[in-house]
Amino acid sequence: MTDKNSPPQIGPRIQDIRKQKGFTLEQLASHSGVSRSMLSQIERGQANPTFATLWSLTQALGLEISDLTGGVAEVHHQAIEVMMPNFTPEIKSEDGLCDLKILSPTDQVGRVEWYEISIEAGGKLVSEPHTNGSMEHLTAFNGRFQVVSGKAKTEVPTGGTARYASDVSHTISNPGQETARGILVVVS
Structure with missing residues (x-):
């Protein structure tokens, strides 16, 4: 069980989704423009992706960035969005x-x-x-x-x-x- 205040484990989530969609590391690297070695480091939690890298990966996987958090990242109150600290x-x-x-x-x-x-x-x-x-x-x-x-x-x-x-x-x-x-x- 994960502490609700700890940041989401984005790398392992990317790996799970990549495998569910049947992509190899090479295929996702080719579709996203992110190098295979960087992608491997991200999936193992050894590197933190830049926002631009996350964007490229989510576009290649057909996801929203919030899909990588594994939960609700934003709380909506009418027209105000609040990003919770542990999802930043x-x-x-x-x-x-x-x-x-x-x-x-x-x-x-x-x-x-x-x-x-x-x-x-x-x-x-x-x-x-x-x-x-x-x-x-x-x-x-x-x-x-x-x-x-x-x-x-x-x-x-x-x-x-x-x-x-x-x-x-x-x-x-x-x-x-x-x-x-x-x-x-x-x-x-």
């Missing part, structure tokens, strides 16, 4: 020092995405270029961040906001001694 998708860096909670709705993927970002002291989030013309907006709530976008580099102190191109290789790191937290908005 989360991305962790390989070293475990960076954490992104995906706060944006699925219908905004590829246009506007926003994340709660947390990077422990010494942590670094390295990103490949996003789509042409993409911009990121990082606001530091506490601690401080360092941003490198292409050849430009700056520090973002508590309360500050950095706006920078994300259609080039870019990095967000924490040069401070405390965990840095903020909001990251990606506009494509």
Whole structure:
């Protein structure tokens, strides 16, 4: 039995659905554009998929992202949707020092995405270029961040906001001694 406050086990759920639909790893990788090795790591719970990766997998499997949670992810009260904390998708860096909670709705993927970002002291989030013309907006709530976008580099102190191109290789790191937290908005 799973604790109702723990995050859903998305990887094993993807594997179950893939097998139910009769897909091999290679077939799902081909249909989704997600590499076979990444898909295997996700299914074993060794990698946390990005929102874009989840989107590609759900489209290839003919699912909604909420189908992967194995339960009701949203509570509806008239015209207000509430995403429960334990159903908020989360991305962790390989070293475990960076954490992104995906706060944006699925219908905004590829246009506007926003994340709660947390990077422990010494942590670094390295990103490949996003789509042409993409911009990121990082606001530091506490601690401080360092941003490198292409050849430009700056520090973002508590309360500050950095706006920078994300259609080039870019990095967000924490040069401070405390965990840095903020909001990251990606506009494509």
